Amino acid sequence: MTSDIRFLHRENAVFASSPGGMLSLRVDDETYPVVYLHCSFPHSDPERYISVRLPDDKEVGMIRSLSDFGGQTAELLREHIRIRYFAPAILSIKSIREEFGYSFWEAETTAGTCRFTVRSGGGNVKTVTDKKLLITDVSGNRFVIEDIGKLSDREYRLVEMCM
Amino acid sequence: MNLNFPLSERDLQAATGAVGDDIEYCVPSDLSLDGRRTQAYLVIGKEKWACVENGEARDAASIAEAKEYRLVNLVGNAILEAVQADGSGSRIVARVSMQHAPRLAYIARVLNDKANRQPVRIYPNEEERFCIRCGGPLVPGTNTCPKCMNKAAAFRRLARVSWGHRWKLALGLLILVSATGVSLTGPYFQKLLINSALAPPAGVSPDLRMFAFGIAGLAFGLIAGELLAIARGRLMTVVSSRIAADLRRLVFENIQKLPVGFLTSQRAGDLINRINSDTNQIRRLIEEVFTTAIMQTVVLAAVSVLLFVTDWRLALIIVIPAPLVAWLQMAVWRYVLRKLFHKQWRLYDRANSFLLDVLGGIRVVKAFGKEEREIRKFRDYNSQFAAATIQSEKVYSYLAPISHFLIQIGQYFILLVGGYLIRGGELTIGELIQFTGYAAMIYGPLAWFMNLPRFIANAAIAIDRVFTVIDEQPEIYDKDGARRHEIVGAIRFRDVTFGYKSYEPVLKHIDLEVKPGEMIGLVGHSGSGKTTLINLLSRFYDVNEGSITIDGIDIRDIRQEDLRSQIGVVLQETFLFSGTILDNIRYSKPDASLEEVIRAAKIANAHDFIIKLPDGYDTRLDENGGNLSGGERQRLAIARAVLNDPRILILDEATASLDIETESLIQEALARVTKNRTTIAIAHRLSTLRNADRLIVLEKGSIAEVGTHTELMRKRGIYYNLIMAQRNMAKPKSGFRTTAAT
Numbered sequence: 001m002t003s004d005i006r007f008l009h010r011e012n013a014v015f016a017s018s019p020g021g022m023l024s025l026r027v028d029d030e031t032y033p034v035v036y037l038h039c040s041f042p043h044s045d046p047e048r049y050i051s052v053r054l055p056d057d058k059e060v061g062m063i064r065s066l067s068d069f070g071g072q073t074a075e076l077l078r079e080h081i082r083i084r085y086f087a088p089a090i091l092s093i094k095s096i097r098e099e100f101g102y103s104f105w106e107a108e109t110t111a112g113t114c115r116f117t118v119r120s121g122g123g124n125v126k127t128v129t130d131k132k133l134l135i136t137d138v139s140g141n142r143f144v145i146e147d148i149g150k151l152s153d154r155e156y157r158l159v160e161m162c163m
Numbered sequence: 164m165n166l167n168f169p170l171s172e173r174d175l176q177a178a179t180g181a182v183g184d185d186i187e188y189c190v191p192s193d194l195s196l197d198g199r200r201t202q203a204y205l206v207i208g209k210e211k212w213a214c215v216e217n218g219e220a221r222d223a224a225s226i227a228e229a230k231e232y233r234l235v236n237l238v239g240n241a242i243l244e245a246v247q248a249d250g251s252g253s254r255i256v257a258r259v260s261m262q263h264a265p266r267l268a269y270i271a272r273v274l275n276d277k278a279n280r281q282p283v284r285i286y287p288n289e290e291e292r293f294c295i296r297c298g299g300p301l302v303p304g305t306n307t308c309p310k311c312m313n314k315a316a317a318f319r320r321l322a323r324v325s326w327g328h329r330w331k332l333a334l335g336l337l338i339l340v341s342a343t344g345v346s347l348t349g350p351y352f353q354k355l356l357i358n359s360a361l362a363p364p365a366g367v368s369p370d371l372r373m374f375a376f377g378i379a380g381l382a383f384g385l386i387a388g389e390l391l392a393i394a395r396g397r398l399m400t401v402v403s404s405r406i407a408a409d410l411r412r413l414v415f416e417n418i419q420k421l422p423v424g425f426l427t428s429q430r431a432g433d434l435i436n437r438i439n440s441d442t443n444q445i446r447r448l449i450e451e452v453f454t455t456a457i458m459q460t461v462v463l464a465a466v467s468v469l470l471f472v473t474d475w476r477l478a479l480i481i482v483i484p485a486p487l488v489a490w491l492q493m494a495v496w497r498y499v500l501r502k503l504f505h506k507q508w509r510l511y512d513r514a515n516s517f518l519l520d521v522l523g524g525i526r527v528v529k530a531f532g533k534e535e536r537e538i539r540k541f542r543d544y545n546s547q548f549a550a551a552t553i554q555s556e557k558v559y560s561y562l563a564p565i566s567h568f569l570i571q572i573g574q575y576f577i578l579l580v581g582g583y584l585i586r587g588g589e590l591t592i593g594e595l596i597q598f599t600g601y602a603a604m605i606y607g608p609l610a611w612f613m614n615l616p617r618f619i620a621n622a623a624i625a626i627d628r629v630f631t632v633i634d635e636q637p638e639i640y641d642k643d644g645a646r647r648h649e650i651v652g653a654i655r656f657r658d659v660t661f662g663y664k665s666y667e668p669v670l671k672h673i674d675l676e677v678k679p680g681e682m683i684g685l686v687g688h689s690g691s692g693k694t695t696l697i698n699l700l701s702r703f704y705d706v707n708e709g710s711i712t713i714d715g716i717d718i719r720d721i722r723q724e725d726l727r728s729q730i731g732v733v734l735q736e737t738f739l740f741s742g743t744i745l746d747n748i749r750y751s752k753p754d755a756s757l758e759e760v761i762r763a764a765k766i767a768n769a770h771d772f773i774i775k776l777p778d779g780y781d782t783r784l785d786e787n788g789g790n791l792s793g794g795e796r797q798r799l800a801i802a803r804a805v806l807n808d809p810r811i812l813i814l815d816e817a818t819a820s821l822d823i824e825t826e827s828l829i830q831e832a833l834a835r836v837t838k839n840r841t842t843i844a845i846a847h848r849l850s851t852l853r854n855a856d857r858l859i860v861l862e863k864g865s866i867a868e869v870g871t872h873t874e875l876m877r878k879r880g881i882y883y884n885l886i887m888a889q890r891n892m893a894k895p896k897s898g899f900r901t902t903a904a905t
Contacts, residue, residue, distance in 0.1 A: 020254015021196060022244065033252035034244075042238070055235075083258075086198060086240035112200040140261035142239035161505055 006061035008052060009068040013061070015076055023080045025052060025060060032060060037080050043128040046081060087134070087142035088114065093151070096158040102138070103162045109143060116141060118162065125162045133159065166190055166269055166285075170204060173218030181220035182208025188273055190266045192257035194240055205243070205257045207273060214257060222256075232256070232274040234267050243267050245274075262293070268667065284660070286707055321445065321626050324409060331402045335395060336457065342391035343461040345384055347469070350600030352380035358593030399450050407446035414438050414632045421632075437628055444625040459608035466601045466608075473598050474590060480576050481602045489609040491569065495562050503555035510551050514544040574599060639705055645722045650729045650810040651714045652679035652841035654700065659709035661699055668707070669695045671864045679810075682842040684852030686882060687861035693845045696861070697813045700843065701730055713811075731809030731840075735816035737800035739788035744773055745780040747788075747799055751807040763806040768832040769798035794825030798832060805836045812837060814844040817851070826851075849886060858882060 013027045018034075025032045032054060040049035040062075050063040066074045088111035097104045103118045103125075116137035118124050128134045133145040145151065151159060168189045170178055178186055188207040192214055195201050203216035213223035229245035241264040243256040259267050269285050276283045325332065356377030359370045414437055470478035521528060521537050528537055577599055584590035654677040662668040670692045677683055685693040698704055699711060702718050711718050718726055731751070739747050748760050755763075760780065764770040772795055776782045788796045797817065804812065814833065826848075834854055837844075846852050858875055860868035860882050868880050875882035 018252040018254065020245070020247070020252065022253045022255060024252060034246075036235075055233075082198060083196060083240075083242070084237045086194070086237065086260075088198065111194070111198055114200065137261075140239065140264070157502060161502060163509065 008061040008063050010070060010073070015069070015073050017076055023076070027060060035060060037063075037077060037084060039081060039085065042085050043132060043134070046085070047078075050077070050081070087144045088112075090135075090143050090145045093155045093158055096162060098161060105135070105137075107143070114143070116143070120162065125159070127163075133163075135162075164266060164269065166266060166273075168204060170206075170215070171218075174204060174215045177215045177218050177220045178204070178206040178208075178213060181213035181215065181223040182206055182211040185209050188270060190270055191259065191263050192267075193260055193263060194258040196255070196258060200260070203257075205267075205270065207270065207277075210277075212256065212274065226274055226277045229254075229274070229278055232271045232278065234264065234271045236264065241267060243271055243274075248278075265664070268664070284708065318623065318626070320630055321448075324413075325406050325449070327409075328402050328406060331398060335398045335402060338391055338395045338398065339457050340461060342388060342395060343458050343465070345388045345391060346462070346604075347465055348380060348384045350469075350597040352377050352384065353600055354591075354593035354597035355380065356593070357596055358591050362592045403446045403449035406449055407442045410442045410445060410629055410633075411438050414442070414629055417633050437632055441625040441629045444622060445629065448622040448625070455611065459611050462604060463608040463612070466604050469601050470598065470605070473594060473601070474584070477577055477580060477584075477598055477602075480580060481573055481605060486609060487569075489606065489612075491565075492562070495558070499558055500555065500562065503551070503558060507548070507551040507555050510544070510548040514541070514548050517541065517544055574602065577602060639702060639723065641722050642720060645720055647725050648714065648716055648721045650726075652810045653677065653714050654811070654841060654843075655712045655715075656696075656699075657710050657712070659699065659706050659711060661695065661704065661706045661708075663695075663704070669864050670699070673709070673866060675859065675866065677841055677843070679841055680839050681857065682837050682844065682855045684849075684855035684858040685843060685845045685861060686849065686852065686858055686885065687867075688885075691861040692864040693861055694815060697815060697843055697845065700811075701732065701813065702726060728807060729810050731804035731807065731812045733797070733800050733804045733812075733814050733817040737788070737796045739784055739791075739796060739799060741784060743778075743780065744776075744782050744784065744799065747784065748780075748802045748806055751803050755806055759806060760802075763802040764798075766805055766832065766835050767798045767802035768828050769795070769802045772798070792825075794829065797825075797829055801829070801832055801836060810840060812840045812842045814842065814846075814851075816845055816847065849889060 008025075008027060013025060015035075016024050016026075018024050022034050023037070025035045034055055036053050036055070038051040038053055039046045040051065047066040048064065050066070052060045052063065054060060063069070063077070066077055069077065088109035090107045090109050092108045094106040094108065095104075096106075098120065103120060104115070105118060106113070106115050108114075116139075118135055118137050124136045126134055127148070128144075131147045131149060133148050135143045135145070137143070145159065148156065148159065166188045168191060170186075170189060175186075178189070185208055186206055187209065189204050192203045192205040193200055195203070201216055203214055203221065206213050206215055207226075210227070211223060211225050214221045224245075228248060230248040231246040233244050233246070235242050235244050240258060240260055242258045244253050245256050246253050257267060257270075272285050273283050276285075355373060360374035360377060361369070363369055418438075467478075467482070470481060517540065521541070528534060577595075581590060581595040581598065585592060585595060654675075656673045656675040659670055659673040660668050661670045673696065685696065687693055699706055700718075702711075702723060705719065713721065713726075728751075740750065745757075745760060748763060749755050752759075757780075761770060764773055764780075773780055773782070782790075784790060788799070791799070801817070817829070817833070830851065833844075833851075837854065844852060844855065852858060853872065856871070857869060858872060859866055860875070860880070862881055868875055868878065868882055870878065876886065
């Protein structure tokens with residue numbers, strides 16, 4: 001099987017941050033003022049096989065692993081992955097009220113206190129790895145519980161009702 | 164949709180300092196780049212924009228510095244990006260969580276219009292998804308905030324709908340009160356029986372007349388109670404079902420009047436739910452209120468009074484622990500059992516969907532030799548489900564005896580104290596029996612009342628969901644002066660701009676004139692606006708700007724029913740209703756004669772296959788014509804469309820899903836039906852359009868090319884490339900040159 005993946009690494013690609021906070025790329029002799037990073041495995045392995053894409057969704061190439069780049073570039077790429085995949089981690093759950101086919105959450109997250117509504121059923125609260133739980137609210141915001149094993153008994157019981 | 168959020172005094176000062184005194188728009192920019200929720204706002208002035216937070220302008224620039232502003236939807240958040248006019252790349256203007264993403268899309272459009280020195284054209288009519296009062300999330304699909312919900316208002320509306328049945332409701336109420344009264348006589352007659360006949364006080368001889376009276380009273384209570392219960396049940400079922408039927412009818416009638424836009428934004432399942440399960444919940448509410456609720460209230464009040472009148476000391480023994488028992492039952496159910504059952508159902512669901520998966524895909528499992536693996540998985544699910552069942556059953560097996568015991572122990576104390584009082588001569592045996600009879604009646608209402616708030620909240624939301632649809636106003640309505648018009652077939656689009664969400668125009672400045680009887684082929688990539696164009700012509704939506712005229716009359720001035728009945732539509736996905744072939748063809752003109760139906764079928768090349776069917780035109784179709792082939796269904800749809808002799812015919816991918824042979828049959832039919840009719844046809848397979856008088860090529864919502872097939876091929880533009888792409892696609896597969904659009 002032939003592969004037509006163009007891999008980007010420190011020898012052929014230079015990533016930089018534009019003054020306006022966007023990511024730009026020079027690869028071989030071409031320059032792309034704006035590129036976006038899409039993870040192939042955003043939950044299980046976000047640092048490997050990252051697709052670098054243009055605003056019109058064409059793929060420029062793939063990064064096999066962030067470790068193929070030096071510390072500063074890798075950190076820049078990490079930062080942009082964090083911007084694209086925004087899912088505050090839930091640190092503690094204040095309350096979950098289930099009513100009318102929706103659950104109303106109030107939780108302390110890495111982004112601050114959040115109140116959000118989750119449609120019951122339909123896979124809006126689902127495990128994405130053995131430990132990690134992904135919650136998608138009615139607007140499309142995403143929240144994660146990094147390790148459901150670390151929830152208190154009370155929190156686990158509340159969350160379990162919505163799974 | 165709110166695009167003008169109020170700013171605090173400090174932020175306002177910072178904003179006016181950065182963009183000037185005229186703040187035209189102000190929306191939240193609630194995420195920082197490092198992922199914190201913030202209280203920042205993006206402020207748009209006349210010439211500049213700025214981001215303000217905590218009384219400071221964090222960032223500001225001239226709007227004209229960028230040549231394009233675009234909203235980029237990321238995962239779980241969105242950013243507003245500005246492409247700099249000087250070619251220095253792009254910059255992030257603002258970042259928001261998803262609830263503000265639509266707002267930011269409008270702002271992108273505002274900024275683009277301003278940057279291009281054009282008048283701002285936005286129509287922010289999307290509804291807010293947050294409570295205006297408390298800022299909390301609404302129950303999706305309704306305008307109800309679970310915190311601020313006015314339950315009384317919901318019930319008042321229900322009362323207005325129920326008003327037509329008031330006399331029956333009143334009669335039901337009367338029967339209910341009588342039934343409750345009758346049920347309360349039981350313990351009284353028991354006391355009478357015991358005190359006067361079975362165990363009269365010392366020195367008094369048993370009274371046979373009282374014995375007969377007591378027995379008759381008990382029998383009366385029993386029989387009359389049951390009879391009244393039957394009458395009440397029958398009456399309330401009739402009334403509540405009629406009220407629910409009224410509501411269902413109101414919802415369905417209004418759904419039919421609503422615009423396609425509303426119907427496609429609401430999932431069909433959700434609407435079916437509103438018609439069926441929500442109205443059903445309301446029916447249960449009415450039944451419950453007029454049977455159980457009122458009865459429980461009367462019983463609770465009457466029994467409490469009777470208990471205290473009989474003996475206040477014994478009454479206290481009952482009344483004090485009773486709420487405790489009721490609460491215990493409710494608490495165990497709510498905090499323990501419900502969760503356990505929930506877990507059990509979830510595991511059951513998982514095992515069930517696993518079964519569906521594996522049995523549905525059994526060929527794949529066997530082909531890959533994975534039977535062992537699937538058996539292991541099922542064993543795992545099965546044992547988890549069994550464990551969960553055992554766990555919940557265990558708790559349940561404790562709960563019933565314990566609560567029974569607690570009720571019994573109350574009775575035990577009554578016997579204890581009652582026995583003591585009888586010994587002291589302060590109470591008779593009859594009174595004690597009467598007392599225990601009443602005491603047993605108090606637990607039911609108490610437990611019921613504990614569940615009442617939740618029940619009322621659920622019913623209130625069902626009422627609200629139903630009335631949300633009933634109250635929804637059709638966006639497309641006939642003007643007062645709308646008139647009838649016999650269509651000739653001249654169509655004109657004048658500078659038409661339209662977007663389903665007005666911040667994302669799908670069609671931009673469309674100018675197009677179609678002569679009567681002309682056949683127009685619409686060509687373009689997916690998402691170029693072809694279907695939108697014909698949706699506008701059928702007036703499923705109104706244009707944002709410009710106008711569409713038929714024979715020189717704006718379509719908004721023609722009665723909708725009149726307009727649509729003269730436009731025939733054949734879609735890719737033909738929808739046939741259950742019923743006979745005859746019913747389906749006649750759908751567009753119910754009073755068509757049999758001969759007209761056969762003629763239409765002949766025009767559509769459908770007659771020959773219909774006549775071969777054993778039941779001919781009387782053939783009953785399965786759901787959506789499942790017993791016909793795709794080509795046959797399509798020909799029925801064409802017959803249905805032409806039966807009414809429409810002056811304008813719309814063909815939306817009418818032959819896309821058919822094989823070549825069937826397509827040629829349909830092509831032949833279409834060639835006949837499009838003759839002398841204004842026809843607008845959309846097709847990906849360009850061969851369908853070879854008969855078109857003119858081809859219109861749409862590209863990103865604008866008309867890119869117009870001409871005949873030969874003219875456009877010579878031009879070597881978008882159309883030429885599409886033709887070439889289709890030829891190349893057809894080559895390796897079939898091995899011969901495609902006949903497409905030659």
